[in-house]
Amino acid sequence: DAGITQSPRHKVTETGTPVTLRCHQTENHRYMYWYRQDPGHGLRLIHYSYGVKDTDKGEVSDGYSVSRSKTEDFLLTLESATSSQTSVYFCAISADASEQYFGPGTRLTVT
Amino acid sequence: GQNIDQPTEMTATEGAIVQINCTYQTSGFNGLFWYQQHAGEAPTFLSYNVLDGLEEKGRFSSFLSRSKGYSYLLLKELQMKDSASYLCAVREHDYKLSFGAGTTVTVRA
Numbered sequence: 001d002a003g004i005t006q007s008p009r010h011k012v013t014e015t016g017t018p019v020t021l022r023c024h025q026t027e028n029h030r031y032m033y034w035y036r037q038d039p040g041h042g043l044r045l046i047h048y049s050y051g052v053k054d055t056d057k058g059e060v061s062d063g064y065s066v067s068r069s070k071t072e073d074f075l076l077t078l079e080s081a082t083s084s085q086t087s088v089y090f091c092a093i094s095a096d097a098s099e100q101y102f103g104p105g106t107r108l109t110v111t
Numbered sequence: 112g113q114n115i116d117q118p119t120e121m122t123a124t125e126g127a128i129v130q131i132n133c134t135y136q137t138s139g140f141n142g143l144f145w146y147q148q149h150a151g152e153a154p155t156f157l158s159y160n161v162l163d164g165l166e167e168k169g170r171f172s173s174f175l176s177r178s179k180g181y182s183y184l185l186l187k188e189l190q191m192k193d194s195a196s197y198l199c200a201v202r203e204h205d206y207k208l209s210f211g212a213g214t215t216v217t218v219r220a
């Protein structure tokens with residue numbers, strides 16, 4: 001299994017507060033991705049990174065920002081959490097933009 | 112953008128065969144992936160097709176027809192542990208995957 005962890009695994013926060021989720025990998029893979037998964041929608045890409053300090057938007061990037069200051073860490077920040085951002089968030093990594101390996105997920109609830 | 116369609120649910124009996132279809136419409140194509148996801152867990156990679164034809168991996172096979180925008184995942188000799196969601200994903204000419212909503216397969220004894 002790919003060495004990929006996410007923290008926290010569960011979080012409950014209030015509307016309007018900032019939240020940062022962390023993805024950490026030990027595989028030295030170039031590509032990292034953040035997805036959200038909601039019933040009926042499948043996995044939707046939020047942001048992705050193709051190298052240190054190189055990031056781009058996915059299809060549902062509004063309200064989210066990311067940073068990647070070193071190869072192993074990819075941070076996802078909800079600038080001001082809203083109830084519509086209640087979801088399960090998955091991080092994924094890939095060596096060559098081919099198959100992706102997913103982290104265990106973070107369940108976020110915004111009240 | 113992408114339009115990826117797969118059935119919402121399928122039910123089959125232990126030991127049987129199930130075929131999960133996926134159709135897609137894209138402005139470009141650079142590979143099709145299948146993932147398995149058990150309830151409450153992360154998706155895990157099953158297969159990758161970039162050329163037309165059938166790829167076989169043990170009990171699982173995946174087929175691709177690029178001209179028809181069509182793929183299927185075939186699960187043979189179904190086992191109870193195969194009860195899961197199966198996700199079809201398409202990659203265009205960039206680093207991103209677009210996923211279908213997933214097909215929940217229930218295996219009955």
